[in-house]
Amino acid sequence: MKYRCGVCGYIYDEEKEGVRFADLPDDWQCPVCGEGKEGFEPVEEDDEGPAPAPAAAPAPTASVPEISAWEQEELRELSAGQLSALCSNLQRGCGVQQLSREAELFGQIAGYFESRTVAPDHDGVSTILSMINSDLMDYGDAKATAALMEDRGALRVLTWSEKATLIMRTVLERYQKDPSFLEHTGVYVCDICGFIYIGDDPPEFCPVCKVPGHMILRIQGGA
Amino acid sequence: MPRMIASRNLRICTKDCMCLYVCPTGATDTETGQIDFAKCVGCGDCARSCPNSAISMIPLDYPHQQPKDDTVVQKVRAISDSKARQEAVARQVAETTDDPELRLIMRAVRRSERLMGEDLIRETGYLLPQSGEVRRLLEAFVENPPEGFPVEAAEELLQRLNFNA
Numbered sequence: 316m317k318y319r320c321g322v323c324g325y326i327y328d329e330e331k332e333g334v335r336f337a338d339l340p341d342d343w344q345c346p347v348c349g350e351g352k353e354g355f356e357p358v359e360e361d362d363e364g365p366a367p368a369p370a371a372a373p374a375p376t377a378s379v380p381e382i383s384a385w386e387q388e389e390l391r392e393l394s395a396g397q398l399s400a401l402c403s404n405l406q407r408g409c410g411v412q413q414l415s416r417e418a419e420l421f422g423q424i425a426g427y428f429e430s431r432t433v434a435p436d437h438d439g440v441s442t443i444l445s446m447i448n449s450d451l452m453d454y455g456d457a458k459a460t461a462a463l464m465e466d467r468g469a470l471r472v473l474t475w476s477e478k479a480t481l482i483m484r485t486v487l488e489r490y491q492k493d494p495s496f497l498e499h500t501g502v503y504v505c506d507i508c509g510f511i512y513i514g515d516d517p518p519e520f521c522p523v524c525k526v527p528g529h530m531i532l533r534i535q536g537g538a
Numbered sequence: 539m540p541r542m543i544a545s546r547n548l549r550i551c552t553k554d555c556m557c558l559y560v561c562p563t564g565a566t567d568t569e570t571g572q573i574d575f576a577k578c579v580g581c582g583d584c585a586r587s588c589p590n591s592a593i594s595m596i597p598l599d600y601p602h603q604q605p606k607d608d609t610v611v612q613k614v615r616a617i618s619d620s621k622a623r624q625e626a627v628a629r630q631v632a633e634t635t636d637d638p639e640l641r642l643i644m645r646a647v648r649r650s651e652r653l654m655g656e657d658l659i660r661e662t663g664y665l666l667p668q669s670g671e672v673r674r675l676l677e678a679f680v681e682n683p684p685e686g687f688p689v690e691a692a693e694e695l696l697q698r699l700n701f702n703a
């Protein structure tokens with residue numbers, strides 16, 4: 316019998332592990348993303364596709380940062396933070412085309428918009444967690460719309476970012492309960508989809524977007 | 539066929555073999571390790587002969603992008619906006635805290651939010667740097683720049699990029 320993690324898709328194979336899933340301790344966690352036992356579901360033998368995401372917690376309201384008049388009129392409704400991400404992505408897009416000067420120029424524009432990004436009033440990790448919970452309420456509807464419109468690209472990014480967001484929530488909740496769990500371990504982020512991995516060796520493939528493990532990069536601590 | 543030029547993956551290329559022999563213009567033999575794009579005529583002989591699959595042919599012209607449905611765009615944008623705010627919070631915490639574990643996890647969150655935000659926003663019609671959407675965005679920046687905006691960077695991009703619309 317096999318069980319699949321509802322967050323990252325990791326498969327627990329009773330036969331391979333030699334321990335029945337039911338016999339695992341109650342505080343056992345997914346070795347890839349840290350989800351608890353209750354987030355696992357039995358897998359039918361010929362169905363190892365992604366599981367539906369678990370229901371999200373209710374959304375607290377997030378505060379809105381101030382948006383300048385310029386942003387409202389001219390930026391096609393995009394905030395400085397969104398424009399920074401848009402331009403840093405175009406920087407990557409030029410990089411893969413070997414257009415290094417163009418990449419540098421988009422990088423300058425991305426840096427400008429990042430410097431203009433104002434953080435909303437916040438309470439650190441708790442604020443991020445409530446914004447995450449609010450996002451998790453929105454994915455279902457957005458994915459349904461993308462599927463209806465047959466936009467596979469949008470469906471792809473929504474599917475990946477929903478999973479990466481669920482994993483981020485698991486990691487942050489664990490951190491809130493016990494900050495010391497980060498003390499003697501590595502923190503990695505998949506450079507393609509943003510999947511966060513806590514542990515010593517990143518997996519061979521990203522469980523969210525399936526890129527090879529060398530794309531999962533270690534985050535440096537220190538000063 | 540779109541016009542193409544050859545490009546080396548510098549992490550794979552050993553800089554010592556077939557493409558140096560087959561290139562009709564000498565574009566593969568350079569001190570930078572990259573192919574001389576000005577000399578390359580796009581014949582593709584180097585890519586076909588490379589024993590390490592280190593060369594890919596990069597198109598100079600790109601097709602028009604798939605049109606996007608407005609409802610999908612709005613929903614994806616709303617989530618990308620939330621990611622950008624979370625990134626701003628994580629960045630501020632990472633830059634101000636003295637707690638090394640908090641700093642580490644906030645750096646990871648900041649990076650992850652940025653990557654998710656980038657990927658979400660590019661799926662709202664900004665996949666290709668040479669697209670009409672990007673051209674119009676750059677033109678809007680130049681026409682009515684916000685305070686302190688690096689206008690020359692946008693102008694240079696408008697000149698350099700080979701837009702398809």
Ligand code: SF4
Binds near residue numbers: 546558566
């Ligand atoms: S043939 Fe391939 S590996 Fe050899 S020098 Fe050319 S690009 Fe590099």
Ligand code: SF4
Binds near residue numbers: 560561565577584585
């Ligand atoms: S595509 Fe042809 S001209 Fe260009 S570098 Fe390769 S062999 Fe030389």
Ligand SMILES: [Fe+2]
Binds near residue numbers: 509522523
């Ligand atoms: Fe990934």
